Amino acid sequence: MDKKKNSNIHCTVKQCEHNMETEDYCTLDAVRIGTHESNPTVPECTDCNSFVKRSNCCG
Ligand code: SF4
Structure with missing residues (x-):
């Protein structure tokens, strides 16, 4: 790849x-x-929406 x-x-x-x-x-x-929050306050409230699960990973 x-x-x-x-x-x-x-x-x-x-x-x-x-x-x-x-x-x-x-x-x-x-x-x-x-973000998945209505009022994000910490880094954990944010997401990478470009994420795609690796095909050979995570079961
Ligand atoms: S590797 Fe995946 S989770 Fe990381 S920034 Fe790129 S698209 Fe987002």
Whole structure:
């Protein structure tokens, strides 16, 4: 798989199809971030909406 690291997007979510895996970076040109809260107050309230579960991961 020819994945190119985007050094502007640091990401440790190895379970994501778009993660570089060998390094903690995303391989997309851009990602979409959102929230599942009506009034987000901490980082945990936000989500990467570009996340796609890796096909060979997580059962
Ligand atoms: S799409 Fe989001 S969760 Fe997936 S590697 Fe990129 S930044 Fe991380």
